[in-house]
Structures are given as C-alpha cells and as structure tokens.
Amino acid sequence: MSVLSRTVAALRLDAVGGVLLIGAALTALIWANSPFAASYEALRTWSFGPEGLGLRLSAQAWAADGLLAVFFFIVGNELKQELVHGELRDPRRAALPVVAAIGGVVVPALVFLAVNAAASGEAAAGWGVPMATDIAFALAVLAVVGRRLPAPLRTFLLTLATVDDVCAVVVIAVGYTSGLNLAALAGAAAGLAVWAYLQHGRGRAVTAVRRVLPAWLLYGPLAVTIWALAHACGVHATIAGVAMGLLMRTRPRDGEPEPPSQRAEHALRPFCAGIVLPVFALLSAGIPLSGAGGFWSGTVTWGVLAGLLAGKPVGIVGAAWLTARLTSAHLNPRLAWTDIAGVGVLGGIGFTVSLLIAELSYTGQTHLTQAKGAILLASAAASVLAAVILGVRGRRLATA
Structure with a gap:
C-alpha cells in the first residue's frame, strides 16, 4: 500500500480527524495571540470570490460557510443511513436525541436571559449565543476519548448536534436576520428537488x-448552486449540506455495488478530515484574548458561561430523562x-455558530469580546470535563 493510500485510510478514522481538528484550533489560538497576530488576522480576513454574485467572502467565511x-x-x-438502516429506525430511540437537542437549545437561552435580566443596553441581545453546539468539535472530542464507548453514543450525539444546528439556523433566521431572500430560498428548494429526483428518480431520462x-x-455543479442560493437566503449556508445529505439514496439498485450515499461518504470523508475541518479550525479558532475589558465582571460573560456549561447539560439530560420517564421513548440498551451526561457536557x-450569533448580537466591542472570550473558555472547559466523564466511563466498560 502506497503512502497516499495509507494516509487516505487513516483520514477515514474519526480519531485522526479529531486530532487534526484540535491541533489546528490550538495552532490558531497560539498564532492569534503571538507577535505574529497581524499575519493571522490578514489571512483570516483576506477576501476573494465573485462580488457580483454576493460571494466575495473572507477566508474565514469561506471556511465556515x-x-x-x-x-x-x-x-x-x-x-x-441511520434513519433507514440503523439506530434511528426505531422512533422511540430517535425521539430522545431530538427532544434532548430542543432542551439543550431552550434551557441555555433561558439561563442567559436570567443572568442578564437586570443588565442595561444590548447585553440581553445575545440570548442565542449559548444555544448552539459545535458538531465538528464535539464529534472530534468524542472520537479522541470515546474509542471504548458504545457505538450508539456517537449516533446520539450526531442526531442531537444536527437538530441543535438546525434550531440555531432557525434562531438566526428569525431573531438575528433583518429579512430573508424568498427568491433565493425558493431557488434553493427547487435545487434540492432536482437533487432528490436525480437520486431517487427512475425515469429513462434521469437513468440515462x-x-x-x-x-x-x-x-x-448542482451542489454548488444549491449552496450559493442557500447562502443568498441570509441563513447559515451549511444547512444546504445537511439537506443534500439527508436526500441521498441509501439502497443500491441493480448493477450498483453500493448505494450513492456510501460512495459519497467514502470519497469525501478523507478530504473532510484532512482539509475541511483543519482549515475551518485554523481560520475560526484564533480569538485574541487581550483587550477583554471587564471580562469577569460582565453579565454577558457569565450568561454565556452559565448557558454553555450548566444550561446545556441540564437541558439535554433533563429533556431526555423526562421524555424517557413520561413516554415510551427509551435509550439504546x-x-x-x-x-x-457526557454528551450533555459536550x-x-x-x-x-455561537461566535456567529455573538457577532450578529453585539455592535459594541466590550460585549462582543466578553461573549467571544466566554465561548472560548466554556468550549475548552466543556471539552476537558466531557473527556474526563467519558474517559472514566470508557475505562469502566473496558474492565467490566
């Protein structure tokens, strides 16, 4: 096996991609707070793309969107694939992560609003900041520490984080967007309809x-068009990726060795782990830590910290537990x-998305810096705490 083949095979492992992602994030953080911070900011804000199509974006925006x-x-x-063939075929199991995600969105927002109830000015405008879970980083941490954990836990986190992200997109569209471009939205929907027809249609024309x-x-080209139209809508364009993924065909037809969903994942996963996620982390994680005036005394700081570190696990675990107790929904055995609980902390x-909502929420530099610093601190603390909880759980399972 060649070096390239071995590298591609390694990049299909979640743990390898997780290490690259975390390493790129640490590199960005160090770079942004080093004497070379100006070069990092120049790279992050470098703009390119067709301006006439509204796609002249910064390097950071190209990476994130x-x-x-x-x-x-x-x-x-x-x-x-999980919905059709796997863990989520059973609605009673699929319900738990969906309800948990909703709890993990609502409770942090309420916690933030409670902390900022008496604050003046625009402080309370950031109620959406602690609502979002970063699915890429959460899966990376689970991949690194969760090798001994049950496989259904990854599916639970994947479902929860995806629903969470959809909720965050809705929050941005409703609470933080001045208006939607309905024509672009209709175009994106039409593109998705064509995508679905090409995947599932059986007519002679589409077969040919x-x-x-x-x-x-x-x-x-169709995927790029759908993405561009989704971007023009005014909402986070990554939702187009989720939609196209959910429309993939998961069953092979006559003459196919494997369905399109498996072929696409096999081809794209190494590219995603080796390029997409590390570049995204490198361009997004570099948050300057200096200049956070009144950081520890700001209600925005404590609202974000309390929302992410307390509201998230309480909302996720509490909603899942109540659903299991009050309905026929249940955990995988x-x-x-x-x-x-470990997933709740994750x-x-x-x-x-939290950083994106922070930028949409605050025009004042003080509140914005407090929000960004709190997001960074809470995310680091959640990663470490979740690694401890899930690591202990994994060792117990290994010795059981």
Whole structure:
C-alpha cells in the first residue's frame, strides 16, 4: 500500500480527524495571540470570490460557510443511513436525541436571559449565543476519548448536534436576520428537488443522465448552486449540506455495488478530515484574548458561561430523562445515563455558530469580546470535563 493510500485510510478514522481538528484550533489560538497576530488576522480576513454574485467572502467565511458545508453533507448523509438502516429506525430511540437537542437549545437561552435580566443596553441581545453546539468539535472530542464507548453514543450525539444546528439556523433566521431572500430560498428548494429526483428518480431520462455523466460532474455543479442560493437566503449556508445529505439514496439498485450515499461518504470523508475541518479550525479558532475589558465582571460573560456549561447539560439530560420517564421513548440498551451526561457536557462546546450569533448580537466591542472570550473558555472547559466523564466511563466498560 502506497503512502497516499495509507494516509487516505487513516483520514477515514474519526480519531485522526479529531486530532487534526484540535491541533489546528490550538495552532490558531497560539498564532492569534503571538507577535505574529497581524499575519493571522490578514489571512483570516483576506477576501476573494465573485462580488457580483454576493460571494466575495473572507477566508474565514469561506471556511465556515463553504468548506464546512461538506462536513455537514457527510453528517446529513450519515444520519440518513441511520434513519433507514440503523439506530434511528426505531422512533422511540430517535425521539430522545431530538427532544434532548430542543432542551439543550431552550434551557441555555433561558439561563442567559436570567443572568442578564437586570443588565442595561444590548447585553440581553445575545440570548442565542449559548444555544448552539459545535458538531465538528464535539464529534472530534468524542472520537479522541470515546474509542471504548458504545457505538450508539456517537449516533446520539450526531442526531442531537444536527437538530441543535438546525434550531440555531432557525434562531438566526428569525431573531438575528433583518429579512430573508424568498427568491433565493425558493431557488434553493427547487435545487434540492432536482437533487432528490436525480437520486431517487427512475425515469429513462434521469437513468440515462446518471449513466452518461460521472457523479462529480452531475452533482458537483448542482451542489454548488444549491449552496450559493442557500447562502443568498441570509441563513447559515451549511444547512444546504445537511439537506443534500439527508436526500441521498441509501439502497443500491441493480448493477450498483453500493448505494450513492456510501460512495459519497467514502470519497469525501478523507478530504473532510484532512482539509475541511483543519482549515475551518485554523481560520475560526484564533480569538485574541487581550483587550477583554471587564471580562469577569460582565453579565454577558457569565450568561454565556452559565448557558454553555450548566444550561446545556441540564437541558439535554433533563429533556431526555423526562421524555424517557413520561413516554415510551427509551435509550439504546447499550447506553447509560452517564453516557448521556457526557454528551450533555459536550454540548457546551459552542464555538462556530455561537461566535456567529455573538457577532450578529453585539455592535459594541466590550460585549462582543466578553461573549467571544466566554465561548472560548466554556468550549475548552466543556471539552476537558466531557473527556474526563467519558474517559472514566470508557475505562469502566473496558474492565467490566
């Protein structure tokens, strides 16, 4: 096996991608707070792209909105496979992570508002900041520390974080967007309809097109078009990736060795782990830590910290537990509530979407810096605490 083949095979392992992601994030943080911080900021804010199409974006925006859409496509695709063939076929099991995600969105927002109830000015405007879980970082931490944990736990986190992200997109659209571009939204929906037809249609025309054109030439331009229209809507464009992933066909037809969903994941996962996620982390994680005036005395700081570190686990675990007690929904037999507690703490890794909502919430530099610093601190603390909880759980399972 060649070096390239071994590298590609290694990049298909979650743990390898997780290490690269975390390493890139640490590099960014050190770079942004070093004597070379100006070069980092110049790279992060470098703008390129077709201005006439509204796509002249900064490198950071291209990474967060563009490259990350590939990751979300893989997430949506994996969820579709679980819904059709795997853990989530049973609605009673699928209900728990969905309800847990909703609890993990509502409770942190209420906690933030309670902390900032008496604050003046725009402080309370950041109620959406602690609502979002960064699915990329959460999965990376689980991949690094969770090798001994039950496989259904990853599916639980994947479902929870995806629903969480959809909720965050809705929050941005409703609470932090001045208006939606309905024409672009309709165009994106039409593009998704074409995508679904190409995946599932059985007519002679679509069959002939699929046979003549290679998959990358058939779906690549369409995917870019759908993404661009979703971006023009005014909401986080990564939702287009989730939608396309959920529309993938998961069953092979006559003459196919494997379905399109598996082929796409096999081709894209190494690219995602080796390029998409590390580049995203490198361009997003560099938050300057200096100049946070009144950081520890700001209600925004404590609202974000309390929302992510307390509101998230309480909302996730509490909603899941109440649903299991009051309905027929139940955990997978291989999971314990300790596992869900660890996932609840992982939910406190806010980062990407939280940073985006912070920038939409605050125009004043003081509140913005407090929010960003609190997001960074809470995400780091949640990562460490979740690693401890899940690491202890994994060792107990290994010796049982």
